[in-house]
Every structure is written in structure tokens, then in C-alpha cells.
Amino acid sequence: xxxxxxxxxxxxxxxxxxxLFWQAHFxxxxxxxxxxxxxxxxxxxxxxxxxxxxxxxAEMDAFEEAFWSGRSLEELYRSFNDRQPTGLGAxxxxxxxxxxxxxxxxxxxxxxxxxxxxxxxDVTIQREVERLDSRLLFLASIGSAGPYIGLFGTxxxxxxxxxSIAASxxxxxxxxxxxxxxxxxxxxxxxxxxxxxxxxYNKLQATVAKSQSRLEGFADEFSAILSRxxxxxxxxxx
Amino acid sequence: xxxxxxxxxxxxxxxxxxxxxxxxxAVLGAALFxxxxxxxxxxxxxxxxxxxxxQEFSQMTRGQRDAEKPENTPNRAERIAEKIxxxxxxxxKTDAPAAPTRTADMKVAAADAMPxxxxxxDPVKEEAEAAAAKAAAAKAEAAKAEAAKAEAAKAADAKAKAEARAKADAAAKAEAAKAAAKAEAEKREELxxxxxxxxxEAEAAAKAEAKAKAEAKAKADAKAKAEAKAKADAEAKAEAEAKAREVExxxxxADAKAKADAAAKAEADAKAKAEAAAKARAKAMADAKAKADAEAKARxxxxxxxxxxxxxxxxxxxxHAASQSxxxxxxxxxxxxxxxxxxxxxxxxxxxxxxxxxxxxxQQIERCYSAPPGATQGVVLPMLDIRLNPDGSLTTEPRVMRxxxxxxxxxxxxxxxxxxxxxxxxxIPAQYAPYYNDWKAINAEFEFSPV
Numbered sequence: 001x002x003x004x005x006x007x008x009x010x011x012x013x014x015x016x017x018x019x020l021f022w023q024a025h026f027x028x029x030x031x032x033x034x035x036x037x038x039x040x041x042x043x044x045x046x047x048x049x050x051x052x053x054x055x056x057x058a059e060m061d062a063f064e065e066a067f068w069s070g071r072s073l074e075e076l077y078r079s080f081n082d083r084q085p086t087g088l089g090a091x092x093x094x095x096x097x098x099x100x101x102x103x104x105x106x107x108x109x110x111x112x113x114x115x116x117x118x119x120x121x122d123v124t125i126q127r128e129v130e131r132l133d134s135r136l137l138f139l140a141s142i143g144s145a146g147p148y149i150g151l152f153g154t155x156x157x158x159x160x161x162x163x164s165i166a167a168s169x170x171x172x173x174x175x176x177x178x179x180x181x182x183x184x185x186x187x188x189x190x191x192x193x194x195x196x197x198x199x200x201y202n203k204l205q206a207t208v209a210k211s212q213s214r215l216e217g218f219a220d221e222f223s224a225i226l227s228r229x230x231x232x233x234x235x236x237x238x
Numbered sequence: 239x240x241x242x243x244x245x246x247x248x249x250x251x252x253x254x255x256x257x258x259x260x261x262x263x264a265v266l267g268a269a270l271f272x273x274x275x276x277x278x279x280x281x282x283x284x285x286x287x288x289x290x291x292x293q294e295f296s297q298m299t300r301g302q303r304d305a306e307k308p309e310n311t312p313n314r315a316e317r318i319a320e321k322i323x324x325x326x327x328x329x330x331k332t333d334a335p336a337a338p339t340r341t342a343d344m345k346v347a348a349a350d351a352m353p354x355x356x357x358x359x360d361p362v363k364e365e366a367e368a369a370a371a372k373a374a375a376a377k378a379e380a381a382k383a384e385a386a387k388a389e390a391a392k393a394a395d396a397k398a399k400a401e402a403r404a405k406a407d408a409a410a411k412a413e414a415a416k417a418a419a420k421a422e423a424e425k426r427e428e429l430x431x432x433x434x435x436x437x438x439e440a441e442a443a444a445k446a447e448a449k450a451k452a453e454a455k456a457k458a459d460a461k462a463k464a465e466a467k468a469k470a471d472a473e474a475k476a477e478a479e480a481k482a483r484e485v486e487x488x489x490x491x492a493d494a495k496a497k498a499d500a501a502a503k504a505e506a507d508a509k510a511k512a513e514a515a516a517k518a519r520a521k522a523m524a525d526a527k528a529k530a531d532a533e534a535k536a537r538x539x540x541x542x543x544x545x546x547x548x549x550x551x552x553x554x555x556x557x558h559a560a561s562q563s564x565x566x567x568x569x570x571x572x573x574x575x576x577x578x579x580x581x582x583x584x585x586x587x588x589x590x591x592x593x594x595x596x597x598x599x600x601q602q603i604e605r606c607y608s609a610p611p612g613a614t615q616g617v618v619l620p621m622l623d624i625r626l627n628p629d630g631s632l633t634t635e636p637r638v639m640r641x642x643x644x645x646x647x648x649x650x651x652x653x654x655x656x657x658x659x660x661x662x663x664x665x666i667p668a669q670y671a672p673y674y675n676d677w678k679a680i681n682a683e684f685e686f687s688p689v
Contacts, residue, residue, distance in 0.1 A: 017270055040255075040262050041258070
């Protein structure tokens with residue numbers, strides 16, 4: 001086979017990104033589009049979560065400042081109750097609501113109030129952490145599965161590439177290379193989606209853990225304060 | 239994992255979807271327009287290379303004895319022609335036209351300019367030929383005049399006016415001789431002058447040529463000038479010759495009247511000589527001019543040849559001249575492929591026989607071998623290619639097929655070659671005769687004692 005024949009046999013290859021996508025097999029196209037969508041969704045989660053954590057951090061700081069400013073608990077409760085607080089505020093409001101309920105009505109259910117407050121705080125912490133944690137798992141999934149999905153596209157693409165090589169009865173690099181490049185493009189997109197997802201998942205997970213420990217710390221502290229109050233009232237009552 | 243539909247109405251607290259989508263669109267757009275992979279270079283097919291040993295090569299080139307005998311007439315026709323037509327290039331009526339455009343080579347350009355040069359040289363040659371014809375005519379006239387003169391002299395003798403006339407003849411002869419000598423001298427002077435002028439002008443032309451070489455613009459002008467001058471010279475020369483001839487003619491007539499045989503003879507001789515000289519000069523001049531013309535032409539052609547001339551190729555392609563090739567038809571069809579040598583597939587020497595033969599040869603060669611100085615330091619044994627006739631003499635000069643790179647090894651190889659040449663012919667036992675095809679070419683390493 002002369003070089004001229006080889007030139008004729010070798011397909012004209014558009015090596016631009018769009019060309020690589022457009023020449024790919026249908027399955028590989030689906031994989032690529034799916035991975036691109038996953039990448040978009042990952043980044044939207046990353047942006048949202050980063051903003052949410054920043055906001056939560058700021059709210060926590062503001063609440064702690066207000067809490068330790070020396071204002072009375074009643075006053076604080078009144079100011080926070082009507083605006084759907086999150087984070088530390090939510091803990092405070094939930095605990096105070098339980099406290100108030102215990103003193104409302106005829107009987108004063110003060111004996112197991114401390115346990116109840118602990119329960120309420122635990123539940124609120126869980127709810128808050130879940131709110132922070134939501135959708136992070138998607139990042140983890142993409143981070144671990146993205147390369148595999150891309151690899152699936154690559155394998156499929158290489159299979160079709162080899163089929164076309166066999167059809168053209170020519171093993172020159174000019175025939176082999178474009179199909180493989182096109183197939184590897186799927187893996188490239190998979191990695192493009194997966195790498196930021198993994199990094200962001202680790203970072204955001206660490207931030208969630210930090211927030212959780214802060215919530216727990218406050219809950220313990222507040223629970224201690226409330227139980228001291230309860231004990232004082234019990235001794236007065238007795 | 240909460241997979242909600244992200245494109246609900248815009249939430250100020252969760253702008254992630256929009257930001258991410260916009261960022262991806264931006265990255266993709268940038269990649270599409272900025273990151274364009276360079277086009278792949280043209281594929282080059284690799285050529286497989288096989289390395290042969292010397293033995294394999296000689297085996298391949300040995301030929302085959304039982305191959306079909308090739309036909310004696312090398313007729314390479316594939317089918318029988320309906321009309322037998324031999325169109326050999328050497329019998330063609332017209333020359334094959336030259337290739338349209340050649341490389342800018344002086345030789346090629348000169349070859350192209352050949353017909354042009356002959357064309358330009360023609361008028362000069364014609365002039366020279368005309369001059370020669372005139373001279374011949376003049377000679378014939380002189381001869382006639384002489385014959386007439388001789389008859390007249392005879393008649394005069396018969397009339398017994400011999401003495402008086404002889405005296406007058408002598409006087410006339412002396413006068414005629416003087417006149418002839420004078421005319422000759424004048425003619426020579428004129429010729430000399432002409433030649434000098436022509437030489438000077440030829441020099442001037444040469445200078446003009448040199449100038450033209452330096453100045454590409456003035457080249458054509460200078461050439462034209464030189465040509466015009468040369469032509470004018472040639473014409474002037476021809477005129478001068480014609481004059482001289484007229485003078486001669488008159489003088490001859492005078493001679494004829496004077497009936498001076500000897501003088502006329504001498505004059506004719508001298509004239510012939512002068513004519514020959516003039517002719518030679520004219521020829522030399524014409525040659526010089528033609529040469530100068532050819533050089534100028536060649537330079538022009540070389541300049542033209544550097545440019546690609548599509549018109550020439552088109553003309554060549556468009557020409558409907560009959561092909562010079564006889565094609566693939568002939569008187570009869572040849573069906574036999576020509577295979578190998580006529581005497582192939584010889585009996586082969588067994589390794590032991592071969593070793594014995596090489597040993598015998600080595601023994602014989604060693605007698606003529608004188609080790610070069612420093613031969614003890616030789617590393618690589620020379621491999622010699624020796625071609626033998628059946629009687630043991632050398633078919634061709636022996637060759638060194640392989641030797642070391644350093645000077646000692648090479649000098650050993652050369653000494654071995656000398657020894658091989660000196661010792662030929664070799665005595666080869668009769669038992670080896672059937673195997674001649676195997677040992678007619680011997681490639682062997684010879685080891686000689688280094689001292």
C-alpha cells in the first residue's frame with residue numbers, strides 16, 4: 001500500500017473538541033453529555049454549599065456574640081423565635097421552646113426537663129447537620145464513579161475504532177490514532193468532572209464536621225446552663 | 239443525595255446552578271475557539287528492511303540451472319500487432335522534441351541553444367562559402383586565360399615574333415610581378431587591418447559581454463550591439479575581400495595579356511594561399527562570434543529555465559506527434575519469463591570441501607603475501623571476494639568485501655589483494671571441477687602469518 005493509498009484510507013479527522021465529540025459513537029456521546037451534566041451539577045452544588053457554609057458561619061458568629069452579650073434568655077428568645085433561625089439559633093430556640101412549654105400550663109414538669117432538653121438539642125443538631133450535609137453525597141458519587149463512566153465511554157469508543165480499523169484494512173497510525181483520541185476524550189471529561197468533585201467533597205465534608213462540633217459544643221454548654229437553672233428552681237421549690 | 243430539579247425559579251440563596259452552567263459554557267466556548275489541536279501530519283508508511291548475509295546474497299544472485307531458457311530474441315511483446323510497425327527511436331524521421339523545461343544548468347541550456355547558434359552562424363558561413371565560390375570562379379577564369387594565353391603564345395611563336403615579344407614579355411612580366419606583389423602587399427595590409435579591427439571589436443564585444451554579465455538590464459542591449467558589430471564586421475570583411483578579388487582579377491587579366499606563365503602561376507599560388515588564410519580567418523571569426531552568441535544565449539536560457547514554463551509543457555502535451563514507442567505489441571508473443579542465469583543451480587560444495595578449497599587457496603596466496611609493517615597489530619581479518627575461472631585464473635580483479643577500519647587492517651587487506659593478484663592462476667584439483675558454479679565466486683576470510 002502506497003502512502004497515497006494510506007492517505008486515502010485515513011479518515012479526515014477534525015481534532016477540535018467539538019469535532020471529537022461529533023465523530024464519536026452514540027453511546028460515547030451519551031456518556032460525554034452525561035458527564036458534562038454531572039460536572040455542571042457538581043459545580044452548582046459546590047457553589048451553593050460554599051455560600052451556605054459561609055452564611056452559616058456568619059450566623060453562628062453573630063448568634064454567639066448576641067448570646068454572650070449579657071442579654072436575658074427571654075429577650076433573646078423573643079428576638080430569634082419569629083425569624084426561623086438556623087444553626088446555633090435553631091438550637092437555642094428549640095431548647096427554649098421546650099423550657100417554656102415545661103413551665104406553661106398548670107403542672108410544672110420540671111423533673112425530667114433536663115433530659116428532654118438534651119433530646120431536643122440532639123434532634124435539632126441532627127436536623128441542622130443534615131441540612132448542611134445534603135447533596136454532598138452526590139459529589140462523592142461523581143468523584144468515585146466519574147472516571148469509570150468516562151472509561152466506559154473510552155472502551156466503547158476504542159471498540160468502534162478498532163472495528164473501523166479492521167474495516168479499512170490499514171494499520172497505519174493515521175487510521176488508529178483519531179479513534180483512540182476520540183475515545184480518550186470521554187475519559188478526559190470524566191476526570192474533568194470527577195477531580196473537582198472529590199476535592200470539593202473532602203473540603204466541604206471537613207467544614208460540615210467543624211460546624212457539627214461547634215453545634216454540639218454550644219448544645220452542651222447551653223444544656224449545662226439550663227440544667228443549672230432547673231436545679232436552682234428545684235431547690236427553691238423544695 | 240437530593241436530586242431536585244435545579245431549574246426552579248431563581249433563588250438568591252442558591253445561585254449555584256446558574257453560576258456553574260455559565261462557567262461551563264464559558265470554558266467550553268473557550269476550548270472550542272482557543273484550544274484547537276494542530277492537524278495531524280501526513281502518514282508515512284514504513285518500508286521493511288531485510289538484512290542479508292553475504293552467503294544469502296551470493297545464493298540469491300547465483301541463478302538457477304534448470305530455469306526455462308530465455309528466448310534469444312528479446313521480444314517483449316504481450317500480443318501480436320495487427321499492423322507490424324517498427325518505430326525505433328533511431329529510425330525516426332524527426333527528432334524527439336526536447337523536454338520542455340530543464341534545470342538551470344549551463345550545459346542543458348547550451349544544448350537547447352544549439353539550433354539557435356547554427357541559425358545565427360549561417361549568414362557568416364554563407365558569406366565564407368560565397369567567397370570560396372568566387373575564388374574558385376576566379377581561379378577557373380585564370381586557368382582559362384592561361385590556356386588562351388598559351389595558345390596565343392604558340393601562334394605568336396609560329397609567327398616568329400618570339401624574340402621581340404619575349405623581351406616585351408619579360409618587361410611586362412617584371413611589371414606584372416611588381417604589380418602583383420604590390421597588390422598582394424596591399425591586400426595583406428588590408429586583411430591585417432581588418433583582422434586587427436575585428437580582433438579589437440571582438441575584444442570590445444567580449445567586454446560588452448562581461449558588462450552584460452554584471453548588469454542584467456544592459457545584457458540584452460550589449461548582446462544586440464555585439465551581434466550588430468560582428469555582422470557589420472563580417473560584411474565589411476566580405477566587401478574588402480570582394481575588392482581585393484576585383485583587384486586581383488584585373489591584375490590577372492593584365493597578366494593574361496602579358497602572357498606571363500610563371501608570374502600567373504606564382505600569383506595564383508599566392509592568391510590561393512591568401513584566400514586560404516582569409517577563409518581560415520573568416521572561419522575563426524565566425525566561430526568566435528558563434529561562441530559568444532552561444533554563451534549569451536546559454537545565459538539567457540539558464541535564466542529562463544529557472545522559471546517554470548507551463549506553456550512549454552502544455553504545448554508538449556498538446557502535440558499530436560506519433561509515439562516513438564512500439565508499445566506492447568510485436569511480431570510474436572513472448573511467453574517465457576527470463577529467469578536467472580543460463581547455467582544455474584550448480585552442485586554445491588560440502589562445508590568440508592569448501593574449507594579444504596579455501597585452505598588450498600590460502601596456502602597458495604600466502605606464498606605471494608608479504609606482511610605489511612605492523613601487521614601483528616591487525617585485528618580484523620580481511621574478507622576477500624575472489625572470482626575464478628575454471629582453470630584457476632582470476633575472472634575479475636579481486637575485491638575487499640570487508641576489512642577493519644584502522645590503517646593496519648586496511649593495509650593487511652591491500653597486501654592480501656596484491657598477493658591474490660600475484661599468485662593467480664591457482665591450482666585447483668580436478669575433483670572440484672563439477673562444483674565450479676559454487677566456487678567461481680569465493681568470499682572467504684584469509685588469515686596470513688603476520689610476519
